[in-house]
Amino acid sequence: MQKKYADIIVDISHEKLDRTFQYEIPGELSEQAVIGAAVEIPFGNGNRMIKGYIVGLSDKPEIEAYRIKKIADIKPEGVKVESQMIKLAGWIKENYGSTMNQALRTVVPMKEKVKAKEKRCIMLLADEEEAHRLKAQYEKKHSTAKLRLLEALIENKTISYETAARDLKVSATVIKAFETENIAEVISENVYRNPVRERDQDQYDIELNAEQKFVVEAIMDDYDKGIHKTCLIHGITGSGKTEVYMELIDRVLKKGKQAIVLIPEIALTYQTVMRFCQRFGNRVSIINSRLSKGEKYDQILRAERGEIDVIIGPRSALFTPFRNLGLIVIDEEHEATYKSETIPKYHARETAIKRAELAGATVVLGSATPSVDAYYRAQKGEYRLFEINARTNEAELPEVYTVDLREELKSGNRSILSRKLRELMEDRLRKKEQIILFINRRGYAGFVSCRSCGHVMKCPHCDVSLSEHRNGKLVCHYCGHEEPSVKKCPGCGSSYIGGFRAGTQQIEDVVKKEYPDARVLRMDMDTTREKDGHEKILSAFAEGKADVLVGTQMIVKGHDFPNVTLVGVLAADLSLHSNDYHAGERTFQLLTQAAGRAGRGGKAGEVVIQTYSPDNYSVTAAAKHDYASFYREEIAYRSLMGYPPVSNILAVLVSSKNNEKAAETAEYLKQMIIRDFAGERLRVIGPADESISRVNDFYKKVIYIKNEDYTLLTRVKDNLEKYADEGDLGREVYVHFDFNPMNSY
Template identity: 45%
Template sequence: YVLDETKTLKSKQQQMILDYLLEIGEPVEMSLLVEESGFSKNAVMTLLQNNVLGCEEKEYLYEEETTVPKSSFPPFSAEQEAVYRELSFDQHRVYLLFGVTGSGKTEVYMKWIDDVLKKGKTALLLVPEIALTPQITKLFKARFQSDVAIMHSRLSVFEKYSAWKKIIDEQVKIVIGARSAVFAPLKNLGIIIIDEAHEKTYRQENSPRYDAKELAVKRGKTHACPVVFGSATPDIVDYYRAKKQEYTLLRLPHRIGNQPLPTCHIVSMTEELKQKNNSVFSSLLQEKLKTCYRKKEQAILFLNRRGYASFVMCRNCGKVLLCPHCDSSLTYHVGNVLKCHHCGYRQNNVSVCPSCGSDKIRYVGSGTQKVLEEIERLLPEATVLRVDLDTTKTKADYDAAFEQFHRHQADILVGTQMIAKGLDFLNVTLVGIVNADLALHYPSYDATATAFNLIEQVAGRCGRGKKEGEVIIQTYSPDHYVIQLSAKHDYEAFYQKEIAVRKWTHMPPFSKAYCIYLSSSDRQVAYQEAQHVLYTLKKQGGKCLILGPAEALPFKQADKYRYTVQIQTEDERVLDQLKEIYPLYQNNQAVDIKIVRM
């Protein structure tokens, strides 16, 4: 703004700036004055220094450009009404809401939150994936309008600050976000809800390490408010605690309107190979995709592996192309690029084997890029969207992709686990699980639970409208109990099998299990320090089972060799001993240590 219009100005540009501001007659943002009006920033700064112009800072907060039409609460089913009334707002308690996919859990969440707001309190809702925030935020803004703030790591600094400031100033009462939103500075919390509470993404393994579920329970105690874990496939430990009445169990066993759960078909890919079908799609899935497209319905194809081919090998000598910095194979991506999904290393593809010079290069396995290529070959007229970490790098990418599919501007959605949960598309009648074995055979005690959850969650994306859904589960292990029980949507039977195995192996919930990772650029140093940790723990005593040291998976990652020591215990003193290990390595530049709860 103008302070003194009487001063003599030295340049024509300075006079033009002064005339421009006098003509407008009101203050102008610096960025608009320089960028849009085309004036020199130096000329503006000179006028400020000479007190011809004045400048003051003003705080601007991010505001959504679009408004969402207000919606009202639909009538509850008898099951929703019973669950809604069972929650008590007057004390801290942990509830486990076990509701099948499409049972209306989100509507119950919103009704609970509405009650909390009427009491003058605030609410926190956590979701496991950033990809889920656009759709659920849209639902909440339609119901609660401007009373909602979003918090997650993909927001710009300006958006993060604006959300934080609005929360601090109590301009919003509801916060929705991924795990980091558990730190939202909400006052007078009335309820905390963890949606899809079975997901491991609520744990942050990198520093600062925390478990958002545990922090939510602690915040719930502090504010004397209920904490709700919601899931269609509860975490085994959570369900065990609910059965032991440590948590209050709430159930929604049926879909809204008694809509049936999707029919699942198990396809043996071994049999497909015997029938000379080398496609990533079984004959049945190809037929169902064509029918779905012909009926103008939508389909989802799920494969939890990005890229084009899992690895590249020489058929002459058997060499597999490995990352020079990691003990893992390079993944082939469209664009003739090889990438490491562990450290980010990339290089151009090879036409001849670097070991033997042969040109017999083979691309093995499938990723989302290959699935996209094959579906475009099968249905060239269809519009196909691919959603994975390579295609959705920003918040805008997420929003645009899911809005496009929601508006039926695409017929088929291909993606990784970010499309496997929480999304609600009423016109999706077909889900194809391209390779159900990927999670099943991972070397982890909870691999079976992870596989069951993924299959059941992605299956739940279809048949959510008036039309029934179908799921094609492609597998090389068709008789495995995880495949069979997920196809029947029988969580209870799966839980009974899983809990028996965990009791026999003394894994959670029958113990607390931790894995200590020690890594160093020197392999020998990493091993020696792992041995030292093992010796220290055994020397301290305590009732526990200690295993290791063993090579971690992958053994080499980002030029560091990794060893693990695993601990299973029920003795709380052992956990205190674990805390004492960290200071031993605080100033050790040669070794990194990380303790992860299993």
């Protein structure tokens, strides 16, 4: 019988991830030896028994077989969090394509050594009689520094070291003298760096409506029966999904469990965290990329020690090391930011479902505009679907106007602002109500369209827009199709054809010029670079310090501004004609989310959508708040073209500093796929240059493979990994993988 070997790490703290030790698996333990299993092994020269975890399995010994020690025992770990996380890393490696090391670095929170933050206090030791004797002595000798310190200690018994040094101007020498003479003692304690600023906790007294209660009771009924089916809440904008999440979390916390709440962007953290803090107090914390190393380190420690029960953050918060995880909520689940753009290119939704499976927890997805993937699975019965169709406080959905920019051009209006939008802006400024102007630059990739008739230059093979390159060509980033750039519209002959160039800065300038008395705030990547940049802008707008907020997609997601009664969507077509198959879906989502910012208070809201494609199904469905009609059109298109979720796509990414080598390797891999999977009806597209074909002197090629069977695509990935491991590709070439990419390459 062939011997089996296990790669074992003896400590899953970050510094040790690079070092594994190979052990032989005894025959009687072979069935229990799986990735993530906790083992006992003889370690070091003295063969002392220590604990480790299996992170890899192999048939090949790395050194002479007789020198390899045997695993002593495999421990049944149950729901031990370390085992769960290693199993999760193994699952990510298999399903998304990466090394185990890359997967572990993603899943195991960073534990870089960070100096603990200390709080020092000075405590009076002398009794009252002794203290007053010393006070008289210091007064007599004019020892003013000692007198100031002693008087403060007599009054307060304990004062902070910082107060003594900063406010009382007492030197370290004086404090040391008090310690030497046993007058006082300096006490040090470690304190957490807390990224959530402590605020007075308001009384939480929100009552759920009938629809919200139904969703909560149905999910918890399953939960109590041990049924942990993934749930999708499709609730219109302003329907109170966050209140449902909080009630579910409250119920789970009362069972001694913990909860993770994923949000799509840092911009949502401020308002979301404040609502959770109002209900759950100091048992809530956050993790995101803008925290310092010390703040991140402390939140991981607090989670491991059970000192917090709820963590809120973007994708990476999914890997918080809670030991009693009961619930994972993914708010705005449709967002593309839930898909990692670095290796491993995992999707947080699928990964959350796997983590919940390992922990015995439930996943709740929520969105006003569910992803086509999630809604498709709900329609098939894989997820349990809930609908919330009414806004809280009986607020009405806003009225939406669609403005045809082709008609604006014909009438002589070449401004970024349409006549209808100007009219409504003047009205709102007069009434002292607030306005959001949203420029839809999401997915913009240099598509070319006609401002006279709306015609867009598209690929004849893939039904996505062609991208304008500087070499004077229009290129498809799926199949590599090229054609010359055009000077006149092939549809109507107009010379008004080209790309779109306006940004938030230009819009801000236009608004200030047209309405010089209006107070304007701009929110984009430039204005939010500093720490707390999002919070400062959103707080100022919420407090009424500005009349108009101009920004990109970060301003239209999840925010609640009761005084906003007008939203203007500028250039809806930028995402409608981005060069990948998600274009219609993203446009519908962004327009619906943007419209949802208007009329959330007691006042009626209005929305103006400016577009060159007013008849496109994504635009018309968003204007009517009609997800069902959008989904019917979109899923028919995906079925026809073989796009996810009806089918699956594997992108094979090849890069090299040698362009010829990259091209040769990509073609070689394509031929290997065709040869090794000849009977599997795979559709192989490419290889083609990526949209940015050269980055840091690396030339980049892509092959797309389509098939309904995800497992078959993972077999293709495994096969190609073997070619890479065996050195057939050469050391000059790198091969990576992306399953169901959220953006075209």
